[in-house]
Amino acid sequence: MAGEELLELKFRLTDGTDIGPCKYEPATTITALKESILAQWPQEKENGPKSVNDMKLINAGKILENSKTLAESRVPVGENPGGVITMHVVVRPPTADKGSEKPQSDSPKPNKCACSIL
Template sequence: MSGGDLVELKFRLFDGSDIGPFQYPPTATVSVLKERIVSEWPNDKTVVPNSASEIKLINNGRVLENAKTVEQCKTPFDDDVDSVITMHVVVQPSGSKEKPERRTRQQEAPTNCGCCCTIM
């Protein structure tokens, strides 16, 4: 595979710092990218993923699926060969708290409102 066939990617972390850029073949999967991110994760960060399953990759507002290839994740605007594609990294530790119970509007509303409207 020639160097022109490779896609250059960098990964933007929550604090604005980057991992990369690295070159990947268009057939590389998102799960391969996540494994590379875990292996290259900076030591000085407070949030550290323990595995690739704790990472979500976002490109152009879309969360990327593990089975998708780099080529499938590219958008038409990414066709410039000389440009580096930036993907955003979100870390969700597997031991994080569960979602709080959702409350209904009736549960949130006070029982004695004390206000009223009069239309004349």
Template sequence: MSDDIELKFRHVSGDIGPLKVSGSSSILQVKEQLYAQWPKDGPVSTDKPSAASDLRLILGGKFLDNSETLNDLRPSMGELKADTVVTMHVIVRPAPAGKPQTSKEKKEAQQGCGCTVQ
């Protein structure tokens, strides 16, 4: 039996894949492979993540942890035959609103205004 698992990713704008991934791959490695092969055209391309860490994968209603391997998740995938394609849902985390703050700006915002009233 092959260690490879075929994965299809369901996104709100359409499906991605299937991608053939080793069963020993971690969820983080799956996210990196998905990010590298993200569609460059079509409806899904408009929601391209800025990094693999922006992706959240869901299997069986559960968010997957980056350290889990696909082999760890086999019980949730049901019986895997040679032609089985496992569907996971993928969510792209939205970019943070506004420009990113520097550590100095964050500290100033936490301390409040530097004004004094005399």
């Protein structure tokens, strides 16, 4: 893999702060990126992710799949030579105890449309 260029990525959090930039090989999986983000997550921030499944990575408007690599995810390899690619990190909000919400989730939600076509 000596001929492949490293991708310089930074990860933008919802409050506008960044993690990185760091360099990664195009063969790096999205799961590995999420593990790196989890390890570098600022401890002073509330409601941080507890696992890689609690976050989503978005690049160019596309949610990246955990099992794919950067190259397979069509991250623009080499299109921005020397530039930093920014990916957005979305954290799933913490869920309440499942036992306390069970009565609500058992009842199906009615489909109600409030659209008005003029």
